[in-house]
Amino acid sequence: SLLNSLKTLNPEMRMIGLTATPYRLGQGLLTEGEEAIFHGLIETVTIEELVRRGFLASLTSTFTETQMNVEGIKRVQGDYEKQELESRVNRSEVNKKVVAETILRAEDRTAWLVFCVSVSHAEAMREEFRAQGVFAETITSRTSSSERERIFSDFKAGKIRALTNVGVATTGFDYPDIDVIVMARPTLSPGLYVQMSGRGMRVKSPGHHKDCLVLDFAGNIARHGAVTKIIPPPPNRKGQPKDTRIK
DSSP states (O other): OOHHHHHHHHTOOOOOOOOOOOOTTTTETOOOOOSEEESOOOOOHHHHHHTTTTOOOOEEEEOOOOOOOOOOOOOEEEEHHHHHHHHHHOOHHHHHHHHHHHHHSSSSSSEEEEESSSSSHHHHHHHHHHTTTTOEEOOTTTTOOHHHHHHHHHHTTSSSSSESSSSSSSSOOOHHHHHHEEEEOOOOOOHHHHHHHHTTOOOOOSOOSSSSSEEEETHHHHHHHOOGGOOOOOOOHHHTTSGGGGG
16 A cells, blocks of 8 residues: 555654544454554544544434344444345345334434445335335436435435435535435444444434434444444454555
8 A cells, every 4th residue: 555655665654534434344343463554543533432522423223023033144344244244135025024013113304314235225225115105316426416416405404305326425425414324235344334333423403413323233232232332353364455545
């Protein structure tokens, strides 16, 4: 990488990195290992502290009766293999239960962001929401820029209640008044889990719910713990990439 090249040219060069998640799947902490670019965390602030000081909104989670079964799914580069996960999760009977329970538990909330495992899963979830009386739209990597802009605008305006997505609204999407996060995407990555949760942690506008309800059908909370107390992933083991730069 560029950073390692610069470090080789000048071993005494000091470098600083800024990140909300100082760990990577398959690598562990960015300060671990002989090839680590960084040697220590200089200044840290926890999500718990940011919530307490009013810089982030709190999350409220509740146990869901519907839970996706990921037992036995093989792992690739530290996370669930995508095609096998898709075939296990994107099933009509599962989608119907997830949508029905979301409607039941989130009936007094207005902006629902739904994380799915694939394009076809996001589209299937959108159709299921519509079939059960909730207007929904979908954004994926296949959505054009103009259509994406329209959908995001309508979502923020309250014209769309449920927005299903895969790999688009995970980072870089900021709408503070999201008051429901639906996790229909199981993941072994604590970083991805934090990113999904973070979409609902912006401080809400006056007149809206002060918290965000997390409906975790994917078992991510049980897998990784509360978002305020994330345990970094272990260092890479044999057969895993040293870090995600390889990809």
